[in-house]
Amino acid sequence: MIVDIINKKRLGQILSKEELEFFFNGYLEGKVTDYQMSSMLMAICIKNMTEREIFDLCDIFIKSGEILDFSDIEGIKVDKHSTGGVGDKTTMIIAPIVASLGVPVVKMSGRGLGFTGGTIDKLESIPGFRTDLSIDEIKQQVKEIGMVVAGQTANLAPMDKKIYALRDVTGTVESIPLIATSIMSKKIASGADKILIDIKVGKGALLKNEKDARKLSELMQKIGKEYNKEVRCLITNMDNPLGTSIGNTLEVVEAINILTGKEKNSLTDLCIELASNMVSMGKNISIEEAEERVKGSIYSGLAYQKFLDFVKHQGGIINNMKLSPNKYDINATKAGVIESIDALEFGKLSVTLGAGRINKEDIIDPSVGIVFDKLVGDKVEIGEKLCTIYNNREIQLPDIESFIKIS
């Protein structure tokens, strides 16, 4: 019985694969209700799961939908996933770098929810850009230009889609077994040969400490082994927003600036690190050699050319992007050095401006967001600009200067 299985987990007992199948498949079929699943998810959050249970649950998630097969595309396909952050535009930068070096990138990306952004929303701020590609279109584009970034097809790990939405509103997102199952089911169903995962830790991330990040990393690598897929995890900081902008069009502009070498900051370093890992996995070469190739691709303009090809292939017109004409500067009232920029508060502000969603149905305003003139470690004088807010709404802005700590 459904309630017996919930009680078993509430008491911290181990569920068999049959019990997990009965319960979770029952949810997808509508036999288990939202309130019963919420109760089960909370029991998992509190009582945890054994590795065996996690492997079984992940397998059930994977098999709930289609499993993509890209074996007819030559080369080792490497996918990348970030556990989510503020101003994280790394996919738009590293996918063209990696593809320009002959490693095929087939990337299924998501939309933003809550204070974290999503690559699909960012790319759709380019007028005409299509993300709803069919599997045939995805394969064709990878064969032609070596890369594609598409929205998750409806039937890819549908169990995760349904359960993630419920976790989001029941306080059950922050569970390591559930995060590992959610991420790995999507990645394995997406059909890549190797997977790189950027685990974000800090104020603006799901995970707030390194110990949990290391646990998640180990677990995801073990799940990968079950499917014969190499999984590499990097643990990177998310206390401060990534790079100089938050907001959809603004982040595309920043990605272009990094790819063309006009901007260089800690985001550039992170992108080089991620891209080097992907190239090292895809070409079976050392990180050092991969890093040289990655830097070469950026400085020679090869990566930017690949980005332009990619945008054109997916219907985007890069020259037609629009920013809100309503700009508002935040100037420093104190001199010193920037100690921190609160990723969580700025993430929430970007949602207030309309750059992100509170509910799934909300429509994004691609033209709004925040651009930072000063980053962590920069000196600032009284009256100097800290950041610019692009806004289209009649809203009362919070005390934005208080989100930036100057010491």
Ligand code: URA
């Ligand atoms: N990203 C996901 O895809 N799933 C989670 O559970 C957390 C982050």
